[in-house]
Amino acid sequence: MASIDVLLYTSKVLKNGEHPIMVRLIKDRKPKYISVGMSCSKAMWDDKKNLPVKKHPLATEMIIKIEKTKTDARRLLMQLEDEKASFTAEEFTKKLKNQSKRITVLQFLDEVITDLMKADKVGNANVHKNLKKVLERFRNQKDFTFSELDGSFLRRFEQDFRERGVSEVSMSVHFRTLRALYNRAVVEDFAKKEADPFVDYKISKFNTKTQKRAIKKEDIVKIASIKIEKGTRLYDSQNTFLFSYYCSGINISDIIELEWTNISPDGLMEYERNKTHQRQVVQLLPPAKEILAYYQKYSLGDYIFPYLDKSKHKTIPQITNRIKKVTKQINQDLKVLAEMAGIEANLTTYVARHTFATVLKRSGVEISKISELMGHESEKVTKVYLDSFENDELYEATLNLL
Numbered sequence: 001m002a003s004i005d006v007l008l009y010t011s012k013v014l015k016n017g018e019h020p021i022m023v024r025l026i027k028d029r030k031p032k033y034i035s036v037g038m039s040c041s042k043a044m045w046d047d048k049k050n051l052p053v054k055k056h057p058l059a060t061e062m063i064i065k066i067e068k069t070k071t072d073a074r075r076l077l078m079q080l081e082d083e084k085a086s087f088t089a090e091e092f093t094k095k096l097k098n099q100s101k102r103i104t105v106l107q108f109l110d111e112v113i114t115d116l117m118k119a120d121k122v123g124n125a126n127v128h129k130n131l132k133k134v135l136e137r138f139r140n141q142k143d144f145t146f147s148e149l150d151g152s153f154l155r156r157f158e159q160d161f162r163e164r165g166v167s168e169v170s171m172s173v174h175f176r177t178l179r180a181l182y183n184r185a186v187v188e189d190f191a192k193k194e195a196d197p198f199v200d201y202k203i204s205k206f207n208t209k210t211q212k213r214a215i216k217k218e219d220i221v222k223i224a225s226i227k228i229e230k231g232t233r234l235y236d237s238q239n240t241f242l243f244s245y246y247c248s249g250i251n252i253s254d255i256i257e258l259e260w261t262n263i264s265p266d267g268l269m270e271y272e273r274n275k276t277h278q279r280q281v282v283q284l285l286p287p288a289k290e291i292l293a294y295y296q297k298y299s300l301g302d303y304i305f306p307y308l309d310k311s312k313h314k315t316i317p318q319i320t321n322r323i324k325k326v327t328k329q330i331n332q333d334l335k336v337l338a339e340m341a342g343i344e345a346n347l348t349t350y351v352a353r354h355t356f357a358t359v360l361k362r363s364g365v366e367i368s369k370i371s372e373l374m375g376h377e378s379e380k381v382t383k384v385y386l387d388s389f390e391n392d393e394l395y396e397a398t399l400n401l402l
Contacts, residue, residue: 002025002027002092003026004023004074005023006069007024007050008020008021008050009021009033014039016039019039019041019042019045020039021035021036021039021062021066022035023073025077032093036069038062038066040052051063076092077092080092094189104143104144104145105135105144105181106135106136107143108181108185109135109181110132113129113132117317123320128181130177131177131181135157146185146192147192147195150195153197154175154197168206168207169207171206172203175206176203182197183196213351213354214351214354215351217355217359219341220242220245220355222341222342223241223242223337223343224242224287225341230294231298234337236305237329238333239294239295239305240255240305240349241349242287243288244349244352244353245356246285246287246291247269247284247285248282248374249356249357249373250280250282251274252326253327256305256322256323256327257303259304260302260304261302267283267284268281268282269281276375278375282373307322307323308322327349334347334349
């Protein structure tokens with residue numbers, strides 16, 4: 001059994017000469033003191049009632065806060081004992097403080113984003129920032145509590161996305177992030193587990209299947225054949241796209257951060273994938289070596305491609321934001337290249353990676369080998385890239401019936 005009471009903690013003297021008023025939890029015969037956030041002098045304290053004396057100028061306000069804190073503590077203690085939950089005095093203290101700390105969803109989002117940035121998890125922080133933006137738009141900048149985040153809220157939130165034509169892939173990302181936020185709020189006692197709206201609202205209903213992104217090998221040849229003025233942004237975008245295709249579909253973020261130290265004299269490229277942190281080794285093909293030769297001739301720094309500058313992009317957030325901006329520019333340029341090549345496809349940096357996998361598959365290369373070349377953690381991930389290709393092949397096979 002545990003007990004709760006309030007007292008004037010005379011063992012500690014504050015700068016103003018008064019003593020802090022504390023909630024005392026006694027559990028397993030050990031006391032734990034939790035500050036009420038107020039103080040009082042010994043002369044103004046009634047030891048029998050454990051309250052400030054009536055002549056104290058702030059007696060009414062102090063008594064109200066003390067009684068509320070005591071009630072909250074006893075209610076929490078009863079709840080934990082009813083649930084037969086095992087807890088330490090430290091855990092009780094944290095739960096009580098979080099209960100008294102009223103926090104809204106958007107405020108909690110800000111705290112999570114700050115924690116992620118401190119941990120250099122910039123990508124995850126940006127995902128939470130994007131969630132905050134769409135929530136603010138949906139709520140017309142009005143904040144809300146976790147108790148308002150119920151099934152009705154989620155359905156209306158989804159409907160708003162659909163009316164604006166947001167893809168189900170994007171919806172899935174936002175709802176998964178919101179669910180993770182709710183789960184974290186439960187852990188920190190800002191939300192109730194029994195009120196979890198995601199128990200009945202299923203995120204799995206969203207269609208997140210990767211859309212067909214690969215183009216044909218002949219289309220790659222067309223893109224490579226386009227004559228573009230050297231030294232222009234469009235020329236760099238063309239080289240970046242082709243380099244990804246020639247080098248096992250290396251991701252755009254990894255290309256942007258490639259340094260000359262990643263290239264060995266014997267024609268190997270070795271780097272660590274940003275996404276999985278796995279070490280990748282790629283045997284450079286002649287066209288990739290030609291691209292490197294061009295940039296080596298005009299190189300002014302450690303980076304191979306002309307996107308990052310160590311004198312400007314020093315911190316992880318700076319590098320991440322720069323990669324995001326450059327990727328957007330390259331994708332804009334790829335639309336121009338597709339038109340110049342006469343290719344009817346939504347050309348993006350991802351297409352190079354998908355095309356690399358698809359061309360190898362069509363050439364008879366085993367999925368296990370393609371998976372290894374792409375740095376996937378499992379063949380299941382690789383199959384996502386190849387599903388659309390296999391469906392096309394199956395359809396063409398059925399045409400033989402006609």
